[in-house]
Amino acid sequence: MGTLISIEQSAFAEWVRVSAVGYPLMITSHAIGMGVMVGLTLAFCVRLLGWSQEISYSALNRFWGIAWAGFGLNFVSGTALFTTQATSYVESVPFLLKLALIFVGVVTAALLQAAVTRDADGWGSSAPAGIRALALVSIASWTCAVVSGRLIAYY
Protein backbone atom coordinates (compact mmCIF):
# COMPACT_ATOMS: atom_id res chain seq x y z
CA MET A 1 0.00 0.00 0.00
CA GLY A 2 2.94 2.34 0.74
CA THR A 3 4.13 2.04 -2.85
CA LEU A 4 0.64 2.78 -4.16
CA ILE A 5 0.38 5.86 -1.95
CA SER A 6 3.71 7.17 -3.19
CA ILE A 7 2.64 6.52 -6.80
CA GLU A 8 -0.54 8.43 -6.16
CA GLN A 9 1.36 11.32 -4.56
CA SER A 10 4.00 11.53 -7.31
CA ALA A 11 4.38 14.69 -9.36
CA PHE A 12 3.35 12.76 -12.48
CA ALA A 13 0.09 11.51 -10.93
CA GLU A 14 -0.60 15.05 -9.75
CA TRP A 15 -0.04 16.34 -13.29
CA VAL A 16 -2.45 13.80 -14.80
CA ARG A 17 -5.03 14.55 -12.08
CA VAL A 18 -5.11 18.33 -12.04
CA SER A 19 -3.50 19.83 -15.16
CA ALA A 20 -5.79 20.99 -17.95
CA VAL A 21 -4.17 18.58 -20.42
CA GLY A 22 -3.21 15.50 -18.39
CA TYR A 23 -6.45 13.66 -17.74
CA PRO A 24 -8.28 14.53 -21.02
CA LEU A 25 -5.15 13.56 -22.99
CA MET A 26 -4.79 10.19 -21.24
CA ILE A 27 -8.48 9.31 -21.30
CA THR A 28 -8.77 10.21 -25.02
CA SER A 29 -5.64 8.24 -25.88
CA HIS A 30 -7.13 5.34 -23.95
CA ALA A 31 -10.34 5.46 -26.03
CA ILE A 32 -8.37 5.68 -29.31
CA GLY A 33 -6.10 2.76 -28.39
CA MET A 34 -9.17 0.75 -27.38
CA GLY A 35 -10.89 1.38 -30.71
CA VAL A 36 -7.77 0.27 -32.59
CA MET A 37 -6.86 -2.81 -30.54
CA VAL A 38 -10.35 -4.11 -29.77
CA GLY A 39 -11.78 -3.11 -33.16
CA LEU A 40 -9.05 -4.83 -35.17
CA THR A 41 -9.08 -7.90 -32.92
CA LEU A 42 -12.86 -8.23 -33.33
CA ALA A 43 -12.54 -7.93 -37.11
CA PHE A 44 -9.73 -10.49 -37.12
CA CYS A 45 -11.72 -12.96 -34.98
CA VAL A 46 -14.82 -12.53 -37.12
CA ARG A 47 -12.70 -13.36 -40.18
CA LEU A 48 -11.42 -16.50 -38.44
CA LEU A 49 -15.04 -17.46 -37.71
CA GLY A 50 -15.65 -17.48 -41.45
CA TRP A 51 -16.74 -13.97 -42.43
CA SER A 52 -15.26 -12.35 -45.56
CA GLN A 53 -13.17 -15.32 -46.62
CA GLU A 54 -11.82 -13.41 -49.64
CA ILE A 55 -9.47 -11.63 -47.24
CA SER A 56 -6.45 -13.91 -46.96
CA TYR A 57 -5.25 -14.76 -43.45
CA SER A 58 -1.78 -13.46 -44.21
CA ALA A 59 -3.08 -10.10 -45.46
CA LEU A 60 -5.20 -9.59 -42.37
CA ASN A 61 -2.33 -10.76 -40.18
CA ARG A 62 -0.36 -7.68 -41.16
CA PHE A 63 -2.86 -5.44 -39.38
CA TRP A 64 -1.65 -6.90 -36.06
CA GLY A 65 1.23 -4.40 -35.93
CA ILE A 66 -1.35 -1.61 -35.81
CA ALA A 67 -3.47 -3.47 -33.26
CA TRP A 68 -0.50 -3.93 -30.90
CA ALA A 69 0.39 -0.25 -31.33
CA GLY A 70 -3.13 0.52 -30.09
CA PHE A 71 -2.56 -1.83 -27.17
CA GLY A 72 0.76 -0.12 -26.38
CA LEU A 73 -0.97 3.27 -26.36
CA ASN A 74 -3.50 1.85 -23.89
CA PHE A 75 -0.86 0.30 -21.69
CA VAL A 76 0.88 3.68 -21.37
CA SER A 77 -2.29 5.81 -21.00
CA GLY A 78 -3.86 3.19 -18.71
CA THR A 79 -0.80 3.23 -16.44
CA ALA A 80 -0.96 7.03 -16.33
CA LEU A 81 -4.67 6.91 -15.40
CA PHE A 82 -3.92 4.25 -12.76
CA THR A 83 -1.42 6.52 -10.97
CA THR A 84 -4.13 9.12 -10.31
CA GLN A 85 -6.10 6.82 -7.99
CA ALA A 86 -3.81 3.82 -7.49
CA THR A 87 -5.07 2.98 -3.99
CA SER A 88 -8.75 2.86 -4.99
CA TYR A 89 -8.16 1.09 -8.34
CA VAL A 90 -6.56 -1.93 -6.65
CA GLU A 91 -9.73 -2.33 -4.58
CA SER A 92 -12.13 -1.84 -7.50
CA VAL A 93 -13.76 -5.11 -8.60
CA PRO A 94 -14.49 -3.95 -12.19
CA PHE A 95 -10.86 -2.74 -12.51
CA LEU A 96 -9.39 -6.07 -11.36
CA LEU A 97 -11.85 -7.94 -13.56
CA LYS A 98 -10.87 -5.71 -16.49
CA LEU A 99 -7.16 -6.50 -15.99
CA ALA A 100 -7.90 -10.25 -15.90
CA LEU A 101 -10.05 -10.01 -19.05
CA ILE A 102 -7.36 -8.02 -20.85
CA PHE A 103 -4.83 -10.67 -19.88
CA VAL A 104 -7.04 -13.36 -21.45
CA GLY A 105 -7.66 -11.11 -24.47
CA VAL A 106 -3.94 -10.49 -25.01
CA VAL A 107 -3.01 -14.16 -24.63
CA THR A 108 -5.74 -15.32 -27.03
CA ALA A 109 -4.86 -12.59 -29.56
CA ALA A 110 -1.16 -13.54 -29.43
CA LEU A 111 -2.02 -17.25 -29.78
CA LEU A 112 -4.30 -16.56 -32.76
CA GLN A 113 -1.68 -14.39 -34.43
CA ALA A 114 1.00 -17.05 -33.95
CA ALA A 115 -1.32 -19.81 -35.22
CA VAL A 116 -2.27 -17.81 -38.33
CA THR A 117 1.37 -17.00 -39.08
CA ARG A 118 2.44 -20.63 -38.65
CA ASP A 119 -0.45 -22.74 -39.91
CA ALA A 120 -2.95 -20.69 -41.93
CA ASP A 121 -1.63 -21.88 -45.32
CA GLY A 122 -3.14 -25.31 -44.66
CA TRP A 123 -6.52 -24.12 -43.38
CA GLY A 124 -8.46 -23.56 -46.58
CA SER A 125 -11.47 -21.29 -46.40
CA SER A 126 -12.42 -21.95 -42.79
CA ALA A 127 -10.20 -22.17 -39.72
CA PRO A 128 -10.09 -25.36 -37.56
CA ALA A 129 -12.58 -25.71 -34.70
CA GLY A 130 -9.96 -25.05 -32.01
CA ILE A 131 -8.96 -21.76 -33.63
CA ARG A 132 -12.60 -20.73 -34.00
CA ALA A 133 -13.22 -21.49 -30.32
CA LEU A 134 -10.18 -19.38 -29.40
CA ALA A 135 -11.54 -16.54 -31.56
CA LEU A 136 -14.83 -16.71 -29.66
CA VAL A 137 -12.99 -16.58 -26.32
CA SER A 138 -11.04 -13.56 -27.56
CA ILE A 139 -14.22 -11.76 -28.70
CA ALA A 140 -15.90 -12.50 -25.35
CA SER A 141 -12.96 -11.37 -23.23
CA TRP A 142 -12.38 -8.11 -25.13
CA THR A 143 -16.11 -7.31 -25.09
CA CYS A 144 -16.29 -7.91 -21.33
CA ALA A 145 -13.06 -5.95 -20.79
CA VAL A 146 -14.60 -2.90 -22.49
CA VAL A 147 -17.77 -3.21 -20.40
CA SER A 148 -15.94 -3.71 -17.10
CA GLY A 149 -13.69 -0.76 -17.94
CA ARG A 150 -16.80 1.36 -18.35
CA LEU A 151 -18.18 0.15 -15.02
CA ILE A 152 -15.11 1.20 -13.00
CA ALA A 153 -16.64 4.65 -12.67
CA TYR A 154 -19.84 3.22 -11.15
CA TYR A 155 -18.74 0.61 -8.59
Next chain:
Amino acid sequence: MTSVAAWIESTSLSQFIINRSWTWPTLESLHFLGLCVLIGAVLIMDLRLIGFQREIPLRAVHKLMPFALLGFTVNLLTGVMFVFGEPQLYLDNPAFRIKMSLIVLAGLNFVLYYYKVDPLLTRLGPDSPPPPLAKGVGAASLLFWFGVLAYGRLLPYFG
Protein backbone atom coordinates in the same frame (compact mmCIF):
# COMPACT_ATOMS: atom_id res chain seq x y z
CA MET B 1 -31.28 25.65 -27.16
CA THR B 2 -32.81 25.97 -23.69
CA SER B 3 -36.33 25.35 -24.99
CA VAL B 4 -35.18 22.27 -26.90
CA ALA B 5 -33.48 21.01 -23.74
CA ALA B 6 -36.61 21.72 -21.70
CA TRP B 7 -38.77 19.83 -24.19
CA ILE B 8 -36.37 16.87 -24.20
CA GLU B 9 -36.38 16.77 -20.40
CA SER B 10 -40.18 16.67 -20.39
CA THR B 11 -40.35 13.53 -22.57
CA SER B 12 -40.97 10.15 -20.99
CA LEU B 13 -37.87 8.74 -22.70
CA SER B 14 -35.75 11.31 -20.91
CA GLN B 15 -37.42 10.51 -17.59
CA PHE B 16 -36.89 6.80 -18.18
CA ILE B 17 -33.15 7.28 -18.81
CA ILE B 18 -32.57 9.62 -15.85
CA ASN B 19 -34.59 7.74 -13.26
CA ARG B 20 -32.87 4.37 -13.48
CA SER B 21 -29.39 3.61 -12.27
CA TRP B 22 -28.65 0.98 -14.93
CA THR B 23 -29.48 2.96 -18.09
CA TRP B 24 -26.41 5.22 -18.24
CA PRO B 25 -23.70 2.56 -17.69
CA THR B 26 -25.54 0.24 -20.11
CA LEU B 27 -25.74 2.92 -22.81
CA GLU B 28 -22.06 3.81 -22.26
CA SER B 29 -20.96 0.19 -22.53
CA LEU B 30 -22.90 -0.27 -25.77
CA HIS B 31 -21.57 3.05 -27.14
CA PHE B 32 -17.97 1.95 -26.44
CA LEU B 33 -18.50 -1.48 -28.03
CA GLY B 34 -20.14 0.15 -31.06
CA LEU B 35 -17.15 2.45 -31.33
CA CYS B 36 -14.75 -0.51 -31.40
CA VAL B 37 -16.73 -2.32 -34.09
CA LEU B 38 -16.98 0.84 -36.23
CA ILE B 39 -13.33 1.89 -35.83
CA GLY B 40 -11.99 -1.61 -36.52
CA ALA B 41 -13.93 -1.92 -39.78
CA VAL B 42 -13.19 1.66 -40.86
CA LEU B 43 -9.49 1.28 -40.12
CA ILE B 44 -9.13 -1.82 -42.31
CA MET B 45 -11.28 -0.42 -45.16
CA ASP B 46 -9.56 2.99 -45.20
CA LEU B 47 -6.02 1.68 -44.91
CA ARG B 48 -6.75 -0.65 -47.83
CA LEU B 49 -8.15 2.33 -49.77
CA ILE B 50 -4.99 4.32 -49.11
CA GLY B 51 -2.95 1.42 -50.48
CA PHE B 52 -1.93 -0.66 -47.45
CA GLN B 53 -2.26 -4.44 -48.02
CA ARG B 54 -3.12 -4.14 -51.70
CA GLU B 55 -3.33 -7.91 -52.11
CA ILE B 56 -6.68 -7.84 -50.29
CA PRO B 57 -9.40 -7.52 -52.97
CA LEU B 58 -11.48 -4.36 -52.47
CA ARG B 59 -14.66 -6.41 -52.77
CA ALA B 60 -13.50 -8.50 -49.81
CA VAL B 61 -12.81 -5.41 -47.74
CA HIS B 62 -16.34 -4.23 -48.53
CA LYS B 63 -17.64 -7.21 -46.57
CA LEU B 64 -16.62 -5.29 -43.46
CA MET B 65 -19.10 -2.53 -44.31
CA PRO B 66 -22.00 -4.19 -42.41
CA PHE B 67 -19.84 -4.05 -39.26
CA ALA B 68 -19.18 -0.35 -39.75
CA LEU B 69 -22.92 0.22 -40.23
CA LEU B 70 -23.76 -1.95 -37.22
CA GLY B 71 -21.32 -0.04 -34.99
CA PHE B 72 -22.61 3.28 -36.30
CA THR B 73 -26.28 2.32 -35.80
CA VAL B 74 -25.67 1.17 -32.21
CA ASN B 75 -23.86 4.41 -31.50
CA LEU B 76 -26.47 6.57 -33.19
CA LEU B 77 -29.24 5.01 -31.07
CA THR B 78 -27.30 5.08 -27.79
CA GLY B 79 -26.02 8.57 -28.66
CA VAL B 80 -29.56 9.91 -29.14
CA MET B 81 -30.43 8.44 -25.74
CA PHE B 82 -27.47 10.24 -24.13
CA VAL B 83 -28.82 13.52 -25.47
CA PHE B 84 -32.30 12.64 -24.17
CA GLY B 85 -30.86 11.70 -20.79
CA GLU B 86 -28.82 14.84 -20.28
CA PRO B 87 -29.60 17.48 -22.95
CA GLN B 88 -27.91 20.30 -20.99
CA LEU B 89 -24.55 18.52 -21.20
CA TYR B 90 -24.67 18.12 -24.97
CA LEU B 91 -26.63 20.77 -26.80
CA ASP B 92 -24.44 23.77 -25.92
CA ASN B 93 -21.22 21.78 -25.73
CA PRO B 94 -18.58 22.84 -28.33
CA ALA B 95 -17.02 19.34 -28.37
CA PHE B 96 -20.44 17.84 -29.12
CA ARG B 97 -20.94 20.26 -32.02
CA ILE B 98 -17.52 19.49 -33.44
CA LYS B 99 -18.25 15.77 -33.09
CA MET B 100 -21.61 16.09 -34.92
CA SER B 101 -19.96 18.18 -37.68
CA LEU B 102 -17.27 15.52 -38.11
CA ILE B 103 -19.96 12.82 -38.43
CA VAL B 104 -21.63 14.88 -41.20
CA LEU B 105 -18.25 15.30 -42.93
CA ALA B 106 -17.60 11.55 -42.65
CA GLY B 107 -21.03 10.95 -44.22
CA LEU B 108 -20.36 13.32 -47.12
CA ASN B 109 -16.95 11.71 -47.56
CA PHE B 110 -18.68 8.33 -47.80
CA VAL B 111 -21.04 9.70 -50.49
CA LEU B 112 -17.97 10.87 -52.43
CA TYR B 113 -16.45 7.40 -52.03
CA TYR B 114 -19.63 5.64 -53.13
CA TYR B 115 -20.32 7.72 -56.25
CA LYS B 116 -16.82 8.71 -57.40
CA VAL B 117 -14.11 6.51 -55.92
CA ASP B 118 -15.78 3.11 -55.97
CA PRO B 119 -16.64 3.19 -59.72
CA LEU B 120 -13.10 4.41 -60.41
CA LEU B 121 -11.59 1.50 -58.50
CA THR B 122 -13.88 -1.05 -60.16
CA ARG B 123 -12.56 0.09 -63.56
CA LEU B 124 -8.94 -0.04 -62.38
CA GLY B 125 -8.94 -3.69 -61.38
CA PRO B 126 -7.02 -5.35 -58.56
CA ASP B 127 -3.45 -4.61 -57.54
CA SER B 128 -3.17 -1.31 -59.39
CA PRO B 129 -1.97 1.61 -57.27
CA PRO B 130 -4.87 3.61 -55.79
CA PRO B 131 -5.58 6.96 -57.52
CA PRO B 132 -4.93 10.13 -55.46
CA LEU B 133 -8.68 10.66 -54.96
CA ALA B 134 -9.01 7.22 -53.32
CA LYS B 135 -6.05 7.91 -51.03
CA GLY B 136 -7.49 11.31 -50.12
CA VAL B 137 -10.94 9.92 -49.34
CA GLY B 138 -9.44 7.10 -47.26
CA ALA B 139 -7.22 9.47 -45.28
CA ALA B 140 -10.09 11.93 -44.75
CA SER B 141 -12.32 9.13 -43.48
CA LEU B 142 -9.71 8.07 -40.91
CA LEU B 143 -9.23 11.68 -39.82
CA PHE B 144 -12.98 12.27 -39.44
CA TRP B 145 -13.75 9.05 -37.56
CA PHE B 146 -10.82 9.34 -35.16
CA GLY B 147 -11.86 12.96 -34.66
CA VAL B 148 -15.39 11.78 -33.81
CA LEU B 149 -13.91 9.37 -31.28
CA ALA B 150 -11.59 11.96 -29.70
CA TYR B 151 -14.19 14.73 -29.43
CA GLY B 152 -16.72 12.26 -28.04
CA ARG B 153 -14.33 11.28 -25.27
CA LEU B 154 -13.37 14.93 -24.62
CA LEU B 155 -17.00 16.02 -24.41
CA PRO B 156 -17.32 15.99 -20.58
CA TYR B 157 -14.28 18.28 -20.29
CA PHE B 158 -15.90 20.93 -22.49
CA GLY B 159 -19.23 20.94 -20.66
